[in-house]
Amino acid sequence: MKFSTRAERIEPFYVMEVAKAAQALAREVAGTREPMIFLNIGEPDFTAPPLVQEAAARAVHNGATQYTNALGLDALRERISGWYQSRFGVNVPARRIVVTAGASAALQLACLALIESGDEILMPDPSYPCNRHFVSAAEGKAVLLPTTAAERYQLSADKVRAAWNEKPPGRTGKTRGVLLASPSDPTGTSIAPDELRRIHDVVRSHDGITMIDEIYLGLSYEEEFGHTALAIDDNIISINSFSKYFNMTGWRLGWMVVPEAMVPVVERLAQNLFICASTVSQHAALACFEAESIAEYERRRAEFKARRDFFIPALQSLGLNVPVMPDGAFYAWADCTQAAQRLGVPSGKNCSWDFAFELMRRAHIAVTPGRDFGTAEPERFIRFSTANSMAQLQESVERLRKLLG
Secondary structure, eight states: OOOOHHHHHSOOOHHHHHHHHHHHHHHHHTTSSSOOEEOSOOOOSOOOOHHHHHHHHHHHHTTOOSOOOTTOOHHHHHHHHHHIIIIIOOOOOGGGEEEESHHHHHHHHHHHHHOOTTOEEEEEESOOHHHHHHHHHTTOEEEEEEOOGGGTTSOOHHHHHHHOOSSOTTOSSOEEEEEEESSOTTTOOOOOHHHHHHHHHHHHHTTOEEEEEOTTGGGBOOTTTOOOGGGTOTTOEEEEESSSTTOOGGGOOEEEEOOGGGHHHHHHHHHHHTSOSOHHHHHHHGGGGSHHHHHHHHHHHHHHHHHHHHHHHHHHHTTOBOSSOOOBTTEEEEEOHHHHHHTTOOOSTTHHHHHHHHHHHHHOEEOEEGGGGOSSSGGGEEEEEOOSOHHHHHHHHHHHHHHHO
């Protein structure tokens, strides 16, 4: 059977390959003194709080399970709008909010609505791999620009300006815009608001598009960075999700905020590609914004911050250097070259990959090697997820200390 070139362009999602290997080993070591600890998947260990669960059960019981409008429940769009006002002090009209089947659907809709065949989208390296594949699936080309710790592993206005070209020599298409993420996966680092404003000014000067993945924005820990890009300009497209801050990963519910002129375009695409997001999930999500639920989410955010504050210094003390302290999300982007040498792992293009499997085999700790996240030195870095209990993180540190000396 012949498959499309579009499908063939999509690279394997290596984190899932590691996860499969970890699950297989976990079955073997279950019940031993050192069962597998999973620090590889970016999924909160918390699940939806009681009011959300009760709202879902009530929706099923009451038969509120039929299709909604393609843009989502009006009541939910209003609740999301209210959250932007109360949390960030930003007025985002409900009419600009589109409820989607997860952030993934939002990214797909945004790319299909805005990217022409051959258009180039500038993105930071490292960055979340699926985002560049949404660009590719829309017949665009993701251009990864290597970033540094001094840049917080984010694009800068200067870097965007230098990379932008209306008719790039030797390339197939012109630059169309940027796709950012703040806070970012895998680094947990955000773009400073002033720098984000400068980036958008560069993009706007070329009549381009600024798309930003803000799915971890609710899990910001520092006031300096915990601001939505929507405060800058109504023409910025923001992607968000109920998965991370709201702990609803498997419910597959997200949203996007778009310029008013883009709403009918996205609505038409959504009607044809998705019909609507899960009705039960939408009714459940209404309860996310109740005071009791928000209080629980804030308690959990404080717990995620406490885990970060414990785990990052512990990694540093073990020679797993984290060049930039994460200000959000639940990740640690750690340089593993010194630790790999201690375990006799050869340097080279497979270093972090082989090191991850050594940790899995010898310490029963699953982590994610860097190759998923770009091409700029992925062999040096691994991603730890701190979306696990403090007890599990403490046990991980003890195992790493025993292994690395």
